[in-house]
Amino acid sequence: MAIIDEQLPDLQVNIGNLLLKNPVLTASGTFGYGREYQAYVNLSNLGGIVVKGISLEPRPGNLPPRIVETACGMLNAIGLENVGLKRFIAEKMPFLRDCGTQVLANILGDSVEEYCILAERLSEIDGLAGLEVNISCPNVKMGGVAFGTNPQMAYELIAALRGRSHLPLIVKLSPNVTDITKIAQAVADAGCDAVSLINTLLGMAIDIRSRRPRLANIVGGLSGPAIKPVALRMVWQVAKAVKIPVIGIGGISSAEDAIEFLLAGATAIQVGTANFVNPQVSVEIVAGISQYLQESGEANVRNIIGSLVIS
Amino acid sequence: MLREIGRLIRRDLLTEDILRLTFIAPKIAAVADPGQFVMLRIGKSHDPLLRRPFSIHQTPGDNSIQLLIKVVGKGTQMLAEWSVGQDVDLVGPLGKGFRIEGPEPFCLVGGGMGIVPLLFLAKKVLQKFPLLRLPVFLGARSANELNFLAEGFNEPGVDLYIATDDGSLGSHGLITELLANQFGAKPGGLRVAACGPYPMLKSLAALCRRLDWPCEVSLETVMACGIGACLGCAVPKINQKGYAHICTDGPVFDAEDVRWR
Numbered sequence A: 001m002a003i004i005d006e007q008l009p010d011l012q013v014n015i016g017n018l019l020l021k022n023p024v025l026t027a028s029g030t031f032g033y034g035r036e037y038q039a040y041v042n043l044s045n046l047g048g049i050v051v052k053g054i055s056l057e058p059r060p061g062n063l064p065p066r067i068v069e070t071a072c073g074m075l076n077a078i079g080l081e082n083v084g085l086k087r088f089i090a091e092k093m094p095f096l097r098d099c100g101t102q103v104l105a106n107i108l109g110d111s112v113e114e115y116c117i118l119a120e121r122l123s124e125i126d127g128l129a130g131l132e133v134n135i136s137c138p139n140v141k142m143g144g145v146a147f148g149t150n151p152q153m154a155y156e157l158i159a160a161l162r163g164r165s166h167l168p169l170i171v172k173l174s175p176n177v178t179d180i181t182k183i184a185q186a187v188a189d190a191g192c193d194a195v196s197l198i199n200t201l202l203g204m205a206i207d208i209r210s211r212r213p214r215l216a217n218i219v220g221g222l223s224g225p226a227i228k229p230v231a232l233r234m235v236w237q238v239a240k241a242v243k244i245p246v247i248g249i250g251g252i253s254s255a256e257d258a259i260e261f262l263l264a265g266a267t268a269i270q271v272g273t274a275n276f277v278n279p280q281v282s283v284e285i286v287a288g289i290s291q292y293l294q295e296s297g298e299a300n301v302r303n304i305i306g307s308l309v310i311s
Numbered sequence B: 001m002l003r004e005i006g007r008l009i010r011r012d013l014l015t016e017d018i019l020r021l022t023f024i025a026p027k028i029a030a031v032a033d034p035g036q037f038v039m040l041r042i043g044k045s046h047d048p049l050l051r052r053p054f055s056i057h058q059t060p061g062d063n064s065i066q067l068l069i070k071v072v073g074k075g076t077q078m079l080a081e082w083s084v085g086q087d088v089d090l091v092g093p094l095g096k097g098f099r100i101e102g103p104e105p106f107c108l109v110g111g112g113m114g115i116v117p118l119l120f121l122a123k124k125v126l127q128k129f130p131l132l133r134l135p136v137f138l139g140a141r142s143a144n145e146l147n148f149l150a151e152g153f154n155e156p157g158v159d160l161y162i163a164t165d166d167g168s169l170g171s172h173g174l175i176t177e178l179l180a181n182q183f184g185a186k187p188g189g190l191r192v193a194a195c196g197p198y199p200m201l202k203s204l205a206a207l208c209r210r211l212d213w214p215c216e217v218s219l220e221t222v223m224a225c226g227i228g229a230c231l232g233c234a235v236p237k238i239n240q241k242g243y244a245h246i247c248t249d250g251p252v253f254d255a256e257d258v259r260w261r
């Protein structure tokens, strides 16, 4: 019997020197430390995993309620609950090292010094493919968000980090700014390898019966399909403004959504909230991108990146 | 822990706002334990977006799971409109259920919709210890509600005690008071497994602490993922800094480990 060997499209992309087998990563804070999804997803089919944000010391997180659903999205104010650097290395890395895909650590500090210590320590261990520097968390007081809204501070932080780590550095940007391209240019000038965007949009919900905010933290970060058009617009603007690769994040729930971001100029994408809705969506998106490429006669995913047609 | 596409095979409207849905879902049914829950996707659209958590009521025929659902908002309202034959996207069974051990004196306490997981528990306990007498205390607002929630508990082995807030069925008053009256003075003690509204669980925990009875309670919260990834389902831990997560550390907790507020 003849076997028709259909040539599968090439899905590999590069983020600086970081080679991904496909452009689909999972977003920080929505995929735990990978293990939580092991029962649902063959992790080695993913382009990569970005783990929950790590701080130098463990953080307990915010008071509950921490989440509330809103129209086509959700607000969260988790408050960076995480096990801290030491336990991350001791307890989470052994599994991640052997999970069959690239693992990126998302880091967050209160000061340049804290970010630098995190980057140094994580660069010394085996098994990490890169660092995603969170300068955009809206849910903790110091939250890095000061770094994410001020181009000068962002530049200084990334320049300092550049000198302390050989790992690919991806800077995760906040959408809660007037002009996101200014921050993107600043961190690109400081020498990072890529930018990822967007983190959540600051939002709020009120229970009109009790007249209280629905989140104990009062405000929280909006994510999910509701933010996709905003994210897509920002990715398109940033991709035009910087020369380094852009990773698109925000409301991606299907291969079609992911392809929109690739067309707008993203080299890779991250899937966030959609993992909660369908724990298998990340690998379904990989398959869907491959199918789209086949149907459009493209042998290579890189051919469609930034191929938006504007007449 | 798996994702299974099941099918709705039966739909009963028990009261004007409580429905019973039975789904064929053999993989989940085969491994489910009492106290565990499923995350059910309401529809394919983005609104409502997140799955909703529901306790497993029982596993009829061992290849299906039955849920008992109270209509309280948008998602549950949409479930009330489902029709037989429809596919359902389930993730489960999730969480840590009730401990089933020893043939030591054991007792179940349920209030309102908290009765839901206790039927599954009662059946499993009696299956394992056929000679056991199992006292089951059920409370609800009124006879109308309780009649349906208590359906299925007429098993040999179950001693049913009933209380309603309005006295329309069983004794008049709180189920915790009935429990204290019936067993509070008995020597030897009891182990309690409970699910219900927070104030009921809180006063039950206080009662059990006073009588030195071990007590397990099933807690609720809003959930996004149900699998330990979002960290949204936090409850404060006692004696320790930080939070436990209801979806993975619970929903069933030792009452002594809960920081009651």
Ligand SMILES: Cc1cc2nc3c(=O)[nH]c(=O)nc-3n(C[C@H](O)[C@H](O)[C@H](O)COP(=O)(O)OP(=O)(O)OC[C@H]3O[C@@H](n4cnc5c(N)ncnc54)[C@H](O)[C@@H]3O)c2cc1C
Residues within 6 Å of the ligand: A069, B037, B048, B052, B053, B054, B055, B056, B068, B069, B070, B071, B072, B073, B074, B075, B076, B077, B113, B116, B117, B219, B220, B221, B222, B223, B251
């Ligand atoms: C482990 C677990 C087991 C559960 N088992 C059952 C069950 O067997 N039967 C049943 O009817 N319900 C159960 N629930 C509650 C059920 O998940 C909610 O009632 C449901 O998610 C509400 O969805 P909705 O879209 O209709 O309401 P929404 O429109 O989302 O909200 C309506 C109202 O319900 C409240 N609410 C929303 N989610 C929850 C929640 N998870 N817990 C408590 N209140 C909530 C909201 O604060 C709001 O006041 C369980 C919850 C958990 C966490």
Ligand SMILES: Cc1cc2nc3c(=O)[nH]c(=O)nc-3n(C[C@H](O)[C@H](O)[C@H](O)COP(=O)(O)O)c2cc1C
Residues within 6 Å of the ligand: A027, A028, A029, A030, A052, A053, A076, A078, A080, A106, A134, A137, A172, A198, A199, A200, A222, A223, A224, A225, A227, A249, A250, A251, A252, A270, A271, A272, A273, A274, B230, B231, B232
């Ligand atoms: C519950 C939750 C927790 C998150 N935690 C983090 C985090 O620790 N670090 C971070 O950089 N982003 C975090 N994010 C933001 C996501 O990584 C992502 O940028 C955002 O949710 C937008 O993508 P989405 O719409 O696909 O979810 C979190 C998002 C959610 C919903």
Ligand code: FES
Residues within 6 Å of the ligand: B222, B223, B224, B225, B226, B227, B228, B229, B230, B231, B232, B233, B245, B246, B247, B248
């Ligand atoms: S619901 Fe997401 S961690 Fe519990």
